[in-house]
Amino acid sequence: MTRFIPILILFTSLNLNAQNDSIFVRQIFDEALENGQSYENLKVLCKSIGARISGSKQAEDAIRWGRHLLKSYNLDTVYLQEIQIPNWKRGKAEKAWAENSTGEKLTLNILALGGSSSTNGLLKAEIVQVKNVDELKALSSDKVKGKIVFLTEAFDQKHINTFSAYGHCYPLRGDAPNEASKLGAKAVVIRSLATPTDNFPHTGVTEFEDGVKVIPCAAMSTQNADDLVKWLSNGKVMLNMELDCATLPNATSYNVIAEIKGKDNKIITIGGHLDSWDVGEGAHDDGAGIMHNIEAMRILKTLNYKPNHTIRCVLFMNEENGNFGGETYAKLAKENNEEHILAIESDRGGFLPMGFDVVGTTEQLATVKQFETILYPYDLLKIKEGHSGVDIGPLRKYYPEMIQMGLAINSQQYFNYHHSANDVFETVNKRELELGAASIATMVYLMDKTLK
Amino acid sequence: MTRFIPILILFTSLNLNAQNDSIFVRQIFDEALENGQSYENLKVLCKSIGARISGSKQAEDAIRWGRHLLKSYNLDTVYLQEIQIPNWKRGKAEKAWAENSTGEKLTLNILALGGSSSTNGLLKAEIVQVKNVDELKALSSDKVKGKIVFLTEAFDQKHINTFSAYGHCYPLRGDAPNEASKLGAKAVVIRSLATPTDNFPHTGVTEFEDGVKVIPCAAMSTQNADDLVKWLSNGKVMLNMELDCATLPNATSYNVIAEIKGKDNKIITIGGHLDSWDVGEGAHDDGAGIMHNIEAMRILKTLNYKPNHTIRCVLFMNEENGNFGGETYAKLAKENNEEHILAIESDRGGFLPMGFDVVGTTEQLATVKQFETILYPYDLLKIKEGHSGVDIGPLRKYYPEMIQMGLAINSQQYFNYHHSANDVFETVNKRELELGAASIATMVYLMDKTLK
Numbered sequence: 001m002t003r004f005i006p007i008l009i010l011f012t013s014l015n016l017n018a019q020n021d022s023i024f025v026r027q028i029f030d031e032a033l034e035n036g037q038s039y040e041n042l043k044v045l046c047k048s049i050g051a052r053i054s055g056s057k058q059a060e061d062a063i064r065w066g067r068h069l070l071k072s073y074n075l076d077t078v079y080l081q082e083i084q085i086p087n088w089k090r091g092k093a094e095k096a097w098a099e100n101s102t103g104e105k106l107t108l109n110i111l112a113l114g115g116s117s118s119t120n121g122l123l124k125a126e127i128v129q130v131k132n133v134d135e136l137k138a139l140s141s142d143k144v145k146g147k148i149v150f151l152t153e154a155f156d157q158k159h160i161n162t163f164s165a166y167g168h169c170y171p172l173r174g175d176a177p178n179e180a181s182k183l184g185a186k187a188v189v190i191r192s193l194a195t196p197t198d199n200f201p202h203t204g205v206t207e208f209e210d211g212v213k214v215i216p217c218a219a220m221s222t223q224n225a226d227d228l229v230k231w232l233s234n235g236k237v238m239l240n241m242e243l244d245c246a247t248l249p250n251a252t253s254y255n256v257i258a259e260i261k262g263k264d265n266k267i268i269t270i271g272g273h274l275d276s277w278d279v280g281e282g283a284h285d286d287g288a289g290i291m292h293n294i295e296a297m298r299i300l301k302t303l304n305y306k307p308n309h310t311i312r313c314v315l316f317m318n319e320e321n322g323n324f325g326g327e328t329y330a331k332l333a334k335e336n337n338e339e340h341i342l343a344i345e346s347d348r349g350g351f352l353p354m355g356f357d358v359v360g361t362t363e364q365l366a367t368v369k370q371f372e373t374i375l376y377p378y379d380l381l382k383i384k385e386g387h388s389g390v391d392i393g394p395l396r397k398y399y400p401e402m403i404q405m406g407l408a409i410n411s412q413q414y415f416n417y418h419h420s421a422n423d424v425f426e427t428v429n430k431r432e433l434e435l436g437a438a439s440i441a442t443m444v445y446l447m448d449k450t451l452k
Numbered sequence: 453m454t455r456f457i458p459i460l461i462l463f464t465s466l467n468l469n470a471q472n473d474s475i476f477v478r479q480i481f482d483e484a485l486e487n488g489q490s491y492e493n494l495k496v497l498c499k500s501i502g503a504r505i506s507g508s509k510q511a512e513d514a515i516r517w518g519r520h521l522l523k524s525y526n527l528d529t530v531y532l533q534e535i536q537i538p539n540w541k542r543g544k545a546e547k548a549w550a551e552n553s554t555g556e557k558l559t560l561n562i563l564a565l566g567g568s569s570s571t572n573g574l575l576k577a578e579i580v581q582v583k584n585v586d587e588l589k590a591l592s593s594d595k596v597k598g599k600i601v602f603l604t605e606a607f608d609q610k611h612i613n614t615f616s617a618y619g620h621c622y623p624l625r626g627d628a629p630n631e632a633s634k635l636g637a638k639a640v641v642i643r644s645l646a647t648p649t650d651n652f653p654h655t656g657v658t659e660f661e662d663g664v665k666v667i668p669c670a671a672m673s674t675q676n677a678d679d680l681v682k683w684l685s686n687g688k689v690m691l692n693m694e695l696d697c698a699t700l701p702n703a704t705s706y707n708v709i710a711e712i713k714g715k716d717n718k719i720i721t722i723g724g725h726l727d728s729w730d731v732g733e734g735a736h737d738d739g740a741g742i743m744h745n746i747e748a749m750r751i752l753k754t755l756n757y758k759p760n761h762t763i764r765c766v767l768f769m770n771e772e773n774g775n776f777g778g779e780t781y782a783k784l785a786k787e788n789n790e791e792h793i794l795a796i797e798s799d800r801g802g803f804l805p806m807g808f809d810v811v812g813t814t815e816q817l818a819t820v821k822q823f824e825t826i827l828y829p830y831d832l833l834k835i836k837e838g839h840s841g842v843d844i845g846p847l848r849k850y851y852p853e854m855i856q857m858g859l860a861i862n863s864q865q866y867f868n869y870h871h872s873a874n875d876v877f878e879t880v881n882k883r884e885l886e887l888g889a890a891s892i893a894t895m896v897y898l899m900d901k902t903l904k
Contacts, residue, residue: 029610033610157883158481158486160830160831160887162883354831378612381806412884416881429864431614431647432864
């Protein structure tokens, strides 16, 4: 029987490890649910600071607040990382209405897209309706020239994960203004990228290629868009529109960074983005992600965890309109010869966490999936290949062998709030937010112990 | 190689079956998400009928509405099943305030518990504070006699599933008034059985043993309870309380039943409860469950599914204060020699469905778990042993070999709303409700095809 002894020892040691891990993970969740600070902290960010687009006074306030909060948790170091940011402003005038051939008017709830130009006073032109960018690109320039292009595609409700529906409609916002401008359009309006049919317009960034004229562009509420489609089925409709947005010269801003030092110099990055759109309170996008990560740091520190690798929490600036925070962070990491082994992002709201999406090889996915049993009692049930996050994305350009993860969150309600005035603190549930924070802390702990 | 052929055929046939099942399940979800009627139907139930405790005019309206709605879906039969119900009324006066020795007053938001007696005018007595029923039962009668017992235990936030926290606190509401009465207490007030600390009181049923005097009892908001505990730490506090509830003689009411006939006479029951508490709109408890089941019937009918066994949808009456609907249904099933093989209940709200709890043998659990792969794309990730539902529970007394299931739903927010004025339509998300309906239809389809 002697030959079985080493195997028994190995089994016992594995079981003991798993048992110890389970006990520590239970402590993480207890700390989050009993002594959690994420919900009260999110309230401050949302209610005392509010919407915080890069370049705004509120964004600067958020940087100061985030740095101060992280310092209060006695982490090993807290510092700012300087970045350059684009500086787009909405301006004050923002209105639109449609007018049919009988003179009837339909007021539209709109929000300029980030990157839009001003209309320089009132702009009036005929609407040309297309479903999506493919239909737009199939039009000849004489059909579009001097007109306002209206894109109407709605979310496909059949997608179980609403991020998938969003991905399909993304070109309406991301690409249509650029394509319409190339065809000579005066402006672009789109049906908001949102799940429900309601009266909230949803903004977001759009991008123009170098050399393409920047034109005015805006999103209208999904209800308005559906109403306007009905109007257009009865004949010609003129659109009146006024925006006075402007793009100012690039400005200086900061990522906020905090660390718990490891036994070696390898780095595990966790993060979300501190900036938000300039409407609502950026509660789910991405106040919740910021709280998940700050709270994960607080929990690991409170439980006196001594990591093998440095745990670095980054509150990225400018995810929403440029990703200069994420790009700069990755570039400087490489320049400083840092060794990055893992990055985890939370940027899908403060709803129920359901698992982790993994970016990596099959073997790396298997490394994460070995924790399924430990995660099961916390309803973190889906560990699969997927998307990580916009902020940490650039790191993989320089560290193609690192593992990345995105916290997977119940997506059903996210696009009711995303980029709209509706994204406010009251829509976040305390326990769901706390479970997200504990999920991040748990994955950091498990991976820190596992990765060499 | 000849000997492998039968195995190949078997594999191909299994794969084809799984493939066909996957296609049909996809159709179920498409129908729910694209053409769903559950959300608009729930709006009618909540806004046009509202709170509907057994014995109320609203409960009778709900029965008429449910029958009419089911008839509109051209099912094989729709009928009412007569039951007797207890008939408790809240009455009009309902108020309470605390008074300390310096004459300060603290107004308390209260709701009488179902089954409470009237105070017959204003009741005033000293508060005796205990944490829970164990502490109460340890008191001698002279400490309790003539006083108002105040039970203070809060939800243990460490439970990941909030139904588990609720279960631990349940005796505060279910047992404490009976125990306090036996010790001579004048009345009982409890900290509401709820997750958050806020100003909503949460009602629910309490029960007195035969021969024990029915006394006044009420729940106060969790915030009020915490405030009152602070007051009591500074000395004696008197409680003033007025309730004029009454228990009238039993009355007649109905379960609403609809069927899609099967190829044999075996019965699969799906259901939820049509009654609610008499505050709020019973949106999550259990309007959502009612919609899950009615919509599941509509979907199966729309997709022209011809079941092997009869699919019977039951809108149970009186789950909240007596379960006479569930008890009568089970008793009549047995008396009529019906053959029941499966029952599924939805009574945990309209939030994100996450899987199914199974009541049955290890083999029966394995029968359900074989569908995990088919359910995975719909985030129905947790098939485990668990609790089914109060309405279908009595069936198992007569059919101990049947399988029962409860639709498992994200529980994090449920006890923010449960049994309170806060349980309104606006707190239900359309897509989450629709996913629940599709989940029920899917499980019915898969089990109907599988069970002999």
